Amino acid sequence: MQIEPLRLSRRVALQSTGLAVGVFVLAGCKDDQAGSGTPGVVDPEYGKTLPGAPTVDPAIVAALSSAAGLVSSLTAQYTLVGTKFPALKPKLAAAVKFHAGHLAKLQETTGVTVPKAAKLPAVPAQSAAALALLAKQEKAASIAHAAAAAKLSGSAARLLAMIAASEVQLGATLLPTKKVAAS
């Protein structure tokens, strides 16, 4: 037995239950009736529903937009630190790249917008203090995103939780190492 029961279990579970669930859902869905199904996005110009564009729960849009704002602020802070301390840019590169990916992923949801970034804290005079500031902001963002994830469900909750997990990792790598593997 491989030490990969997760993949095996998932695959087996999907194979064994996927069809049955699909049949059940289809049997319970009558989309030929007037007023049935998820309404589409309303075209603001014509006031008609656009076919094929499902609406997204406003609460999800609000939560993801808020997260996008926070990620955007973090990215801007990284840019400020990198500008002030060019030697840190290689160390910051992964975080900048990952946060850009987070932002893109958040914006895949219809209706998500990026709020204007709040005023950023000044970059400290010492590079070590600047890194500590970024680590502190990553931690705060992780806490906020984890709390937001807990209020959602499904793929939106998962996305915010994964972003929170990434921020924990990024914050940890900005501070002096605690790796046991390197000790």
Add this chain to the structure above:
Amino acid sequence: MSEIEALQAALAGEHAALYGVGVAGGKLSGAKFRSATETFDRHRDNRDKLSGLITAAGETPVAAEPAYDLPQPVTNAVSASALILGIERRLAAAYGDLVEAAEQPAVRQFAIDELIATASAQVVWGGAPVALPGAV
């Protein structure tokens, strides 16, 4: 994937983790051994919590396998650390699935906490950050 299927998959992962971390611990010493012990304790707690959640849902928790094939031989501290890192990465995916499948707030909160804990552990065990820990 339903909530119960995701709970069972996470539990199967925790069973495997306990086996793997136990094996890895035999090749570690000092600070690494203490970290492995803490890791083992966390996975044991998770196993118990998951079993409780599954039982509370009226289902039977999946049992541990008698033994597991390791992805590579564990012969020294480096391979032992790599094994634990691999375990944490796989568990992150299981908890990511559980976050998505969770229907009860308590289950979702537990899954979020453990996804973050496994992501943090990956860095501790020598892993580099990734864009989305727990993605499949």
